[in-house]
Every structure is written in structure tokens, then in C-alpha cells.
Amino acid sequence: MIDSLLLSQYLIAGIVIGIMYALMAIGITFIYSIMKMINWSMGEFYMMGSYLQYFLVVYFLGANLWFLGIPLSMAVVFVAGMIIQRYLLRPMFVGEMERKDEYATVVTVSLMVFFRNLAVVLAGPNQFAPPDYAGPTHIGPLPVSGNRFVALIGTLVILGLFYLIVKKTWVGKALRGSAQNRVGIQTAGVNVLRVDQIAFGIGVSLAAAAGALLAPIFLVWPENGAIATMKGFEIIVIGGLGSIPGSLLAGLLLGIVESLGSILISPSFRDVYGFILVLGILVVRPTGLFGERQRVA
Amino acid sequence: MPFLTVQNVFCGYYEGIDILQNLSLNVDEGTFIGVIGPNGAGKSTLLKAIFGFLKYRDGKIQFKDREIWDLSPFEIKKLGISYIPQGSNNFPHMTIEENLTLGAWTFRHDKSRIKEGLEKVYDIFPVLSEKKKHKAEFLSGGEAKILSIAKEMISSPNLLLVDEPSAGLAPKIVSYVYEFLRNSQEKGITILLVDQNINQAIDNSQYLYMLEMGTVAMEGSAEIFRENLKDIIRDSLLGT
Numbered sequence: 001m002i003d004s005l006l007l008s009q010y011l012i013a014g015i016v017i018g019i020m021y022a023l024m025a026i027g028i029t030f031i032y033s034i035m036k037m038i039n040w041s042m043g044e045f046y047m048m049g050s051y052l053q054y055f056l057v058v059y060f061l062g063a064n065l066w067f068l069g070i071p072l073s074m075a076v077v078f079v080a081g082m083i084i085q086r087y088l089l090r091p092m093f094v095g096e097m098e099r100k101d102e103y104a105t106v107v108t109v110s111l112m113v114f115f116r117n118l119a120v121v122l123a124g125p126n127q128f129a130p131p132d133y134a135g136p137t138h139i140g141p142l143p144v145s146g147n148r149f150v151a152l153i154g155t156l157v158i159l160g161l162f163y164l165i166v167k168k169t170w171v172g173k174a175l176r177g178s179a180q181n182r183v184g185i186q187t188a189g190v191n192v193l194r195v196d197q198i199a200f201g202i203g204v205s206l207a208a209a210a211g212a213l214l215a216p217i218f219l220v221w222p223e224n225g226a227i228a229t230m231k232g233f234e235i236i237v238i239g240g241l242g243s244i245p246g247s248l249l250a251g252l253l254l255g256i257v258e259s260l261g262s263i264l265i266s267p268s269f270r271d272v273y274g275f276i277l278v279l280g281i282l283v284v285r286p287t288g289l290f291g292e293r294q295r296v297a
Numbered sequence: 298m299p300f301l302t303v304q305n306v307f308c309g310y311y312e313g314i315d316i317l318q319n320l321s322l323n324v325d326e327g328t329f330i331g332v333i334g335p336n337g338a339g340k341s342t343l344l345k346a347i348f349g350f351l352k353y354r355d356g357k358i359q360f361k362d363r364e365i366w367d368l369s370p371f372e373i374k375k376l377g378i379s380y381i382p383q384g385s386n387n388f389p390h391m392t393i394e395e396n397l398t399l400g401a402w403t404f405r406h407d408k409s410r411i412k413e414g415l416e417k418v419y420d421i422f423p424v425l426s427e428k429k430k431h432k433a434e435f436l437s438g439g440e441a442k443i444l445s446i447a448k449e450m451i452s453s454p455n456l457l458l459v460d461e462p463s464a465g466l467a468p469k470i471v472s473y474v475y476e477f478l479r480n481s482q483e484k485g486i487t488i489l490l491v492d493q494n495i496n497q498a499i500d501n502s503q504y505l506y507m508l509e510m511g512t513v514a515m516e517g518s519a520e521i522f523r524e525n526l527k528d529i530i531r532d533s534l535l536g537t
Contacts, residue, residue, distance in 0.1 A: 170405050177388050177399050184386035186350070187449055189374030189403040 009142050010263045011256060016144075016152045018255020020210055023155055024232035025239065025247035026162070027206035033179040033242045034199040035093070037104035042207050042232055043225025044115035045081065049073045049208025050215040050224060051123065054130045063131040070154060070212045077208035078201040084111070085200035090193055119222035128220040151213040158209050159248075162202070175199055179242075207232075234274050238281045240291020250289060253277065298362055300326040300487060301347070301456060306356030308346045315354065316342040318511040324456070324489055329482045331502030331519075332491045333529075338508040340491040341383060344458045347489075348380040349373045360456070375403055379454035383461040386445045389434035393425050393444060396433050400448035414451040421477070422447050439470035446477065456487045463494045475501050495530060499523055507532075 024042060031039050052073035057066045088111070092103045134146030166172040177185040178195045186192050210228060218224060235254055239246030254274050261273030281288065301324040308317040316339045324330050332340050345351040347358055349370040358365050360376055370380075388396050397418060401411045419426035422443050428436070433444060442462065449457070459478065463471040475497055482488050492498040498505065499522045507515040507522075507529065515529075522529060 170402075173395070173399055174402070176391065180388040180390055181386060183382055183384065184388060184445075184448075185399070186370040187348075187374070187380050187382060187386045188399050189371050189452065190399075191369065191371040193369075 005142070006263065007260075009144070010259045012139060012142055012144060013148065014256035014259025015252060016148045016255070017259065018252040019155050019159075019248075020151055020214060020251075021228075021231040021235055021254055022248045022251025023158065023206050023210040024228050025235035025251055026159075026244055027203040027210075028232050028236055029239075029242055029244060029247050030206070031200055031203035034175060035089075035104075035196050037089070037101050038108070039200070039203065040105060040108040040229070041111035041115065042204070043227075043229030044112050045077055045204040045207040045225070046211035046228040047115065047119060047220075047222065047225035048077050048080070049205075049211030050218075050220045051119065051128075051211075052076055052208070053212035053215045054128050054220045057130045058128075066130065066133050067154075070209060073212040074158075074205040074208050078205040081204035082197050082201040085197045089200065090196065093193060093196060116222050116225075123222075125222060130215050130220070132216055145217075147216045151217065154209070154213045158206070162206070165202075171198060175202075231274070234278050236288070237278050238288055240288025243288070243290035246288060246290030299359065300324055300361060301489070302357070302359045303343070303347070304357040304359070306343075306346060306353045306358060308342060308351055308353035308356075310342075310351070316511050317346065317353070319356075320508070320512050321356075322506050322513060322516070324487060326455075326487055327482070327485055328504060329479070329488045329502050330490065331498035331505040332489065332508060333493070333495050333498050333505060334508035334514070335532075336493075339511040340493075340508055341460050342511075343508070344380060344382075344460050344489070344491055347373075348378065348458060374452070377452075377455035378458065379449040379452060379456070380458040381446055381449050381460060381462065383464055385441065386448065387433040387436075387441055390432060392430050392432055393436075394429040396444055396448055397425070397451055400451040403452055414453070418447045418451050439466055439473075442466055442470065442474065446474065450481070454486065456489065457481065459488060459490045461492055461494075462490070463492065463497060471497070495526070499526070 024046065028039060028042050031037070053066075053069045056069040056072055057063060061068055088107050089104060092100050132147055133150040137144060137146050137149050139149070166175060174185065174190045174195050175198065177188065177190065178192055178199070182192060185195070207228070211225070218227070231254065235247055235250040238253060239248075239250030254277060257273050257277050258270050262270050265273075303320060303322045306317050306320045307315045309315040320339065320343065322330075322332075332343065334340055342351065346353050347365075349365065349368050349372070353366065360378065363376070365373060365376070368376075388399065391399070394415070397415055398411065401414055404410050419429070424440055425444060425447055428440070433441065436444060446462070457478075462474045462478070466474070471494075478488055478490065479501055490498060490502060499519050502519055504518055505516065505522050506513050509532070
């Protein structure tokens with residue numbers, strides 16, 4: 001039989017990876033809940049974050065200052081996201097426009113293709129790996145890879161900051177208000193287009209954080225965002241679109257299921273376990289764990 | 298100085314289909330103006346055009362001599378105009394206090410003014426004070442309407458646009474809401490009320506406009522409207 005030490009090691013690995021997936025999913029769901037559109041190029045912002053981190057660490061900061069790279073990458077992607085939102089997405093949200101979400105799909109899928117190819121043009125099709133963030137360490141008696149440990153702590157810090165911004169600041173109030181009632185936030189005197197822009201910036205910078213934190217584990221190459229996007233959407237289906245606690249829980253669940261499946265059954269079907277979970281949830285709760293049925297009219 | 302003037306406005310939701318057609322009206326400072334008319338006459342559209350939710354295609358809307366065509370709702374709010382829409386403007390997953398605080402967005406950096414505003418609102422609407430920690434989604438229809446009014450009043454506007462405040466409410470709440478609007482006008486707030494409740498509109502307004510097919514079909518003092526009430530109701534119902 002499998003001994004409990006190995007099992008708990010895999011459990012921790014699953015939790016670490018799950019919480020990283022959740023970061024992607026929270027970004028997707030956050031943008032959706034405010035702008036009511038899905039950003040299909042989320043993985044490419046993840047990719048941007050990983051490239052930025054790699055180049056910052058290798059050429060500017062040095063291996064010891066890797067932790068500075070993460071907020072810097074997030075900031076750059078935040079600004080890039082705001083600019084992209086301003087010029088490519090915002091025009092659809094001015095005035096009355098039908099089928100915004102379909103336009104958003106076309107725009108963000110195009111961005112996905114564009115950024116993947118841009119990365120090839122700028123940095124070539126090669127894989128890069130930044131230097132390790134930290135050496136192997138222990139959580140209690142369990143050995144864990146330093147990079148994964150850093151990723152876990154980093155994600156917790158970022159999620160904590162995200163929570164504080166959304167719960168405690170005026171911008172956060174406006175963000176929540178926009179998600180709950182788009183008319184009501186405008187009658188209150190909030191510039192809702194500005195809120196959209198900030199929401200998009202925050203959402204994509206969460207993806208960039210995931211990319212930067214995972215760079216030494218999953219490496220840096222033009223299509224590394226594809227897996228992150230796929231996991232992000234799996235989580236959305238499991239947790240329910242529009243629910244941040246749902247994304248967090250579903251991320252953990254997905255990470256643990258994949259990890260335990262790998263050790264209990266076979267690691268070659270890693271991605272399959274997640275999809276089985278998705279199918280199972282769809283059968284039992286089609287709206288996801290925390291999702292609500294959309295009320296029409 | 299004219300307060301709010303709407304001049305020959307053409308406005309609609311789709312290109313080529315104007316809901317408002319050459320509509321003109323005047324609102325003087327400190328007055329209570331009613332706008333009535335059958336379904337589809339353009340009453341709500343008028344308020345949306347004034348508050349910047351809809352861009353008008355032609356004509357002029359001026360508030361205190363300032364053309365507001367190029368302004369968005371958040372900029373119009375800053376001029377001192379508040380809009381109470383017919384549907385909900387509340388945030389269901391926030392507490393009453395959070396809802397009201399967001400209503401104070403335009404002066405969010407002035408803590409003492411927010412506190413003052415909250416106290417004033419709680420004073421006027423004790424029901425909100427009792428439930429300030431409750432989430433808005435658990436309020437009854439009447440309480441939710443009071444919250445949506447309070448949320449737009451906390452910024453102490455000069456002009457209040459009100460869309461069908463009585464829709465779907467119990468009679469007791471309805472009279473409470475109109476009484477509140479009347480009191481507000483007595484305190485100096487100008488009110489532009491759009492209503493299907495013709496009796497209430499006539500009883501509360503000083504001057505009225507009746508819209509038909511997107512333009513003013515009749516205007517006059519409340520007395521004139523009261524004398525012709527029967528004809529007006531018949532016209533309203535039949536939409537002739």
C-alpha cells in the first residue's frame with residue numbers, strides 16, 4: 001500500500017498547485033462578474049507574467065531578488081491590461097450595445113493568437129527557466145520543493161491583498177457594486193467604465209502573478225498559458241461562474257484530485273482526473289458548487 | 298437662470314427609431330414637476346436622457362445653463378442631479394449601510410460628510426437604521442424602495458429624477474414615498490417625477506406635462522389637470 005507520508009506529500013503538492021489554479025480562475029471570474037464577458041486570453045497574460053519574470057530576474061534583478069520580479073511583472077501586466085481594455089474592449093461598453101459578450105469573445109480569442117505569436121517573434125520558440133526561487137524545504141515533517149513552497153506563500157499573500165482591496169477600499173466597494181448592480185453603481189455616481197478598466201487590470205495581473213510564481217516549475221514558453229487557461233475554466237465550471245469562494249474551493253479540489261489521482265492510479269492521466277471531476281459536478285450541480293442560476297428578467 | 302431645460306430633444310435606443318420626438322419641457326428651481334402619459338410615451342426615456350444613460354440624437358438638455366450632452370451619468374451626478382430608477386438600484390449582497398455609503402461616492406473622501414449623511418438618512422428613515430447591518434437582498438419590496446431612495450438622497454441633490462416610485466408597492470408605502478418627495482421639495486429640492494399613477498402625480502405636482510408618442514401632448518398646472526382628469530385618464534388608457 002501507499003504509505004501516509006507519500007500520500008500527504010502529494011496532498012500538499014495538490015493544494016499548492018490547486019491554489020495556483022485558483023488564482024487564474026479568480027482572475028477569470030472577477031472580470032466576468034464585473035464586465036459580464038469572458039477573457040479567453042487569460043493564459044496569455046499568464047504567459048506575459050512568466051516572460052516578464054524571467055527577463056527581470058535574469059537580466060535586471062539577479063537570482064536573489066526574484067521576489068521583486070513578481071510585483072513588477074504584475075504591475076506591468078496590470079497597466080498593459082488597462083491599456084488593452086481601454087482601446088479594444090471599452091468601446092463596446094459605451095452606450096447600448098447588443099451581444100457585447102460575443103464581441104468580447106472575438107477580441108480576446110484574437111488577442112490569444114496575437115500574443116502567442118508575438119512571444120515567438122520576440123523571444124523565439126524556446127523554453128526558458130529562471131533560477132530556482134528557493135532550495136528544498138519542509139512543511140512540518142514533509143519535504144517540499146522550494147519553488148512550490150514559494151508559490152504557495154506568494155499566492156496566499158496575493159490573495160490576501162486582493163481580499164483587502166475588494167473588501168476594504170473605495171475602489172473595492174465600487175468593484176463589488178458594479179458586479180451587483182450596474183445601474184445602481186452609475187446612479188451612485190461611479191464611473192463604471194473606469195471600474196471595468198480597473199477590474200480587467202486586476203484580473204489579468206492575477207494571471208500574471210500565477211505565471212511569474214510558476215515560472216521555475218512550469219517554465220516559460222509561448223504557449224505555457226494554454227494549460228493555465230484550461231485549468232482556470234475547469235475550475236470555473238466546478239466552482240460556478242462569478243463566485244470567488246467557489247473558485248478558491250474548486251481550485252483546491254482540482255489540485256488535490258489531480259495529485260491524488262496521479263499517485264493512486266497513474267500519473268499519465270493527470271489531466272483526465274480533473275475532467276472526470278468536471279463531468280461529475282456537471283451531473284450533480286450543473287451551475288457549479290457556488291454558482292447560481294441566472295435569473296432572466 | 299433657467300434650471301433644467303429640455304429643448305426639441307430626439308432620442309431613442311436604436312438608430313432610426315426615436316422614442317422622444319421633438320420633446321421640450323422646463324423645470325424651474327424648487328418646483329415639483331410631474332410627467333404622465335401612457336405606456337411607451339417616452340417617460341422613462343426622458344429621465345434616462347437627462348441622466349446621461351442615453352445619448353440624445355438631436356436637441357438640447359441644459360442644467361443651469363450647462364449643456365449636458367457630453368456628460369456621463371457619473372459626471373451628471375456630480376452636478377447635483379440624482380436619479381431613482383424604476384427598477385432596483387441597490388446592491389443585494391451588501392448591507393444597508395454599505396449601500397448608503399456607496400451612495401456617498403461623490404464625496405467619499407469627506408468622512409464627516411458621509412457620517413452626517415448617514416445620520417440624516419437614518420433619522421428620516423428609521424426602518425433603515427434598524428436594519429443597517431442586514432443585506433439588501435433580504436428587504437421587503439417597500440423597504441428596498443426606501444433604500445433606493447435614501448441611497449440617491451444621501452448626496453443631497455439639487456434635482457431629483459424619480460421614475461415610477463409607486464410601481465409594485467403596497468398602498469401604505471406608496472403614500473409614505475409621495476409624502477417624502479413632497480417634504481423634500483418643501484426643503485428646496487427640485488423634483489421631476491415620472492409616473493403612471495395619475496392621481497398621485499396630480500396631487501403632488503405643481504405643474505404637469507402629459508406625454509404621448511414621445512412629445513408633449515398637454516401641459517399645465519395641477520388644477521387644470523385635475524379639472525380634466527376624466528379625459529386625461531381616458532386618453533392615457535387608450536393612448537390616443
